Every structure is written in C-alpha cells, then in structure tokens.
Amino acid sequence: MSHTARKRQYGAYYTKQSPFELKPFKNWARSANLDDCTVLEPFAGANDIVHMLQDSNMCSKFACYDIAGRTGQSAKDGVQIRRRDTLESFPTGYHACVTNPPWLARNSARRRGLEFNVPDIYDDIYKYALELALANCAYVAFIIPATFLRSRRLHNRLKTFVLLEKKLFMDTDNPVCLALFTPRPQRTEIWANNEYIGYLDELEDKYSLNIQTMSDKRVRFNAPEGTLGLIGVDNTKKASIEFCRGSDLAHRTVKHSDRSITRIDLEDKVTSKKIDELNGVLNKFRRDIHDIFLAPFKGLREDGRYRRRLDYATARGLILHARLQD
Ligand SMILES: C[S@@+](CC[C@H](N)C(=O)[O-])C[C@H]1O[C@@H](n2cnc3c(N)ncnc32)[C@H](O)[C@@H]1O
Incomplete structure (x- = not known):
C-alpha cells in the first residue's frame, strides 16, 4: 500500500492546533472532572492531543491506543501508545474519551479501493468510532x-457543538467541529470558537427549520416555469448564494437532478420586494449561525471561508419563514 493510500485507509491526519483552550471545551472538561480521571485517547496517532491537553494543565493521566501511529515509542511526555485495533476491540473502563478519530466516508473508500469494515448503518468510519466511544464512556469529546x-x-447526548473556525489540520479543507457529549440527553448548545450562538432547537425554531416547513409541498423545487429562482452555491470569491426571479435563470436548463441552481414554484406572487426580503433573511441567517446548517461545497472561497451550498429543505424553511413575517 502506498504512503497516501495507507494514510487514507487509517485516516491518519493528526491534529496540529489545539481547540482545548476554548471556553466551551473548558466548561465540558470541568463537568467531566477531567483533572481527576484517566483520559482515553483511542486513536492516538503521534499523541498530539495528549500533548495539547498536558499543555493546558487540564489533565495528567492518559491511556493511549493506535492501530499504527507511534505505537510502542515513548512520546516526549513518556505516555506510551499501545497497539490495538480499537474499532475491533474498544478499550473499556474509562470515564472520559478525547480524540480525533479516523475519518473515511464509505463512498470514498469504495472509489479508492480501501477497506471499509464497519456496520452498514454508518456512512463514515468516524460515526462508528463515535458510537463505540459513547457506548463505553460517560464523557466524550x-x-x-x-x-x-x-x-x-x-x-442524543450532544451537549455542545463547537464550530472550529481555524484550520486544525494541514491536510483537509473540511469544516471541522468539536462535539462534546455528556452522560444524559441534553439540549445542544452551539458555539463558534469562543462565541456562544444559541441552543440548536431555538435556532431551528427561529428560522422555521422544522420537519413541517422543510417538507412543505407548497414550495416546489426544480419547476421549469417556477417564478422564484435560487442560485444555491457560493461562487469561489464570497458568500454569493441568493434568491432571484425565476425568469433570471431562463437561459439555464433547470434539470431535476440539479441540486444547486433551480426554479421554484410558489403559491405566492413573487415581487422584487419579496425577493429582497428573502435575501435579507438568508443573509441574516448565514451570519447568525456561522453557516453551520449549510453543507460545505468544494473547498475555500477567496475570502478564506468555506464555500457553502443551501440544500432545498433548508431553503424551503427560509422561504416559508420569510412569508410568515408578512
Ligand atoms: C485522524 S488520526 C488522529 C490522530 C490523533 N488522534 C490526533 O488527533 O492527532 C486517526 C488515527 O486513528 C488511527 N486508527 C485508524 N484506524 C484505527 C483502528 N481500527 N484502531 C486504532 N487506531 C486506528 C490511525 O492510525 C490514526 O493515527
């Protein structure tokens, strides 16, 4: 196996910048009594996470494992990494687990001819790793x-979702988060680095993003004659997703398979004023939630932010939300 294929197979992209100085992590560490327990790192790599936690003085005892990584070597701190396939045999008896697990999507593994030995319900290895950690540890980061x-x-147990707005790895252009879990079901707090944004359910309510609005049949996408238009992906320069008149897209063929540029059929009359208001709602929504409900789309923009795509269910919620405010 080539070096690159091996790296992809094991998702061996190490964490290079610490997210552990952030306030939401410190809150979680306090509630987990991290300074009082042995912290499990089940996918330790080169023990970078352990070093960062040591530097932050939040904990001092660790149990580290990896299938490959720097196993057997004594790291600078003397914390040994034991060799183990932790997806096959997850370590038990630990109260708290902090890691960056391997990430590998099922479709990417298939495309590249890599192994993907996880149960069918998971479309990415990290989700299986997370389920194992949640099944075995009370506190999981x-x-x-x-x-x-x-x-x-x-x-269910996601207490805090922290969007990490600085790049943590040299190798990935994916937006990354720190997901913090506690032992019991919780309302989820959303943060962007050190900025508290709100509770997830409140943010979804604020913009009418619930199952009813997101599947409302009165707003129909990919309608060839639709009076409202949507350019649903950012260009490579800036946040450019916008609604427009359907006729502005007349020069484009709107295909059923298209998931980014579309014409939309509505019961309401579409006026320029209405479109401006809708774009106002969209832009406020993007600023308010730091784009966390929008899927990333092929890399970074020239302004250094991730390009995003607005999916149809979320667009439908925003359209109905703007209409309710008449
Ligand atoms: C994304 S890297 C992260 C390493 C470290 N946690 C960090 O943040 O720097 C994932 C690590 O998981 C290890 N790994 C992949 N599959 C594994 C398995 N089945 N059992 C144990 N470790 C595994 C890889 O060798 C790699 O070191």
Whole structure:
C-alpha cells in the first residue's frame, strides 16, 4: 500500500492546533472532572492531543491506543501508545474519551479501493468510532467533520457543538467541529470558537427549520416555469448564494437532478420586494449561525471561508419563514 493510500485507509491526519483552550471545551472538561480521571485517547496517532491537553494543565493521566501511529515509542511526555485495533476491540473502563478519530466516508473508500469494515448503518468510519466511544464512556469529546450537525444521528447526548473556525489540520479543507457529549440527553448548545450562538432547537425554531416547513409541498423545487429562482452555491470569491426571479435563470436548463441552481414554484406572487426580503433573511441567517446548517461545497472561497451550498429543505424553511413575517 502506498504512503497516501495507507494514510487514507487509517485516516491518519493528526491534529496540529489545539481547540482545548476554548471556553466551551473548558466548561465540558470541568463537568467531566477531567483533572481527576484517566483520559482515553483511542486513536492516538503521534499523541498530539495528549500533548495539547498536558499543555493546558487540564489533565495528567492518559491511556493511549493506535492501530499504527507511534505505537510502542515513548512520546516526549513518556505516555506510551499501545497497539490495538480499537474499532475491533474498544478499550473499556474509562470515564472520559478525547480524540480525533479516523475519518473515511464509505463512498470514498469504495472509489479508492480501501477497506471499509464497519456496520452498514454508518456512512463514515468516524460515526462508528463515535458510537463505540459513547457506548463505553460517560464523557466524550470528538473532533469530527462539522457536517455531523446535519446528520441527525448520535445527537442524543450532544451537549455542545463547537464550530472550529481555524484550520486544525494541514491536510483537509473540511469544516471541522468539536462535539462534546455528556452522560444524559441534553439540549445542544452551539458555539463558534469562543462565541456562544444559541441552543440548536431555538435556532431551528427561529428560522422555521422544522420537519413541517422543510417538507412543505407548497414550495416546489426544480419547476421549469417556477417564478422564484435560487442560485444555491457560493461562487469561489464570497458568500454569493441568493434568491432571484425565476425568469433570471431562463437561459439555464433547470434539470431535476440539479441540486444547486433551480426554479421554484410558489403559491405566492413573487415581487422584487419579496425577493429582497428573502435575501435579507438568508443573509441574516448565514451570519447568525456561522453557516453551520449549510453543507460545505468544494473547498475555500477567496475570502478564506468555506464555500457553502443551501440544500432545498433548508431553503424551503427560509422561504416559508420569510412569508410568515408578512
Ligand atoms: C485522524 S488520526 C488522529 C490522530 C490523533 N488522534 C490526533 O488527533 O492527532 C486517526 C488515527 O486513528 C488511527 N486508527 C485508524 N484506524 C484505527 C483502528 N481500527 N484502531 C486504532 N487506531 C486506528 C490511525 O492510525 C490514526 O493515527
């Protein structure tokens, strides 16, 4: 196996900047009594996370494992990494787990001919790793793709979602989050680095993002004659997603398969004023939530932020939300 294939197979992208000085992590560490327990690092790599936690003085005892990584070597701190396939045999008896697990999506593994030995219900290895950690530890902190928030699985004990707005790895252009779990079901707090944004359920209510609005049949996408238009992806320069008149897209063929540029059929009459208001709602929504409900789309923009795509269910919620304010 080539070096790159091996790196991809094991998701061996090490954490290079610490998210552990952030306020939401410190709050979680305090509630977990991290300074009083042995912290499990089940996918330790080169023990970078352990070093960062040591530097932060939040904990001093660790149990570290990796299938490959720097196993057997004594790291600078003397904390040994034991060799173990922790997806096969997850370590038990630990109160708290802090890690950045391997990430590998099922479709990417298939495309590249890599192994993907996890149960069918998971579309990414990190989700299986998370389920194992939650089944075995009361407190869990995982550095994972920020798209986790939209996946709706394994959210029950998610106490805090922290969007990490600085780049933690040299190798990935994916937006990354720190997901912090506690022993019991919780309302989820949303943070962007040190800034508290709000409770997830409140933010969803504020913008009418619930199952009823997001699946409302009165707003129909990919309608060839639709009077409202949506350019649903950012360009490579800035946050450019916008609503427009359907006729502005007349020169484009609107295909059923298109998930980014579309014409929309509505019961309401679409006026320029209405479109301006809708774009106002969209832009406020993007600023308020730091784009966390929008999927990343192919890399960074020239302004250094992630390009985003507005999915149809979220667009439908925003359209109905803007209409309710008449
Ligand atoms: C994304 S890296 C992160 C390493 C470290 N946690 C960090 O943040 O720097 C994931 C690590 O998981 C390890 N790994 C992958 N599959 C594993 C398995 N089945 N059992 C144990 N470790 C595994 C890889 O060798 C790699 O070191």
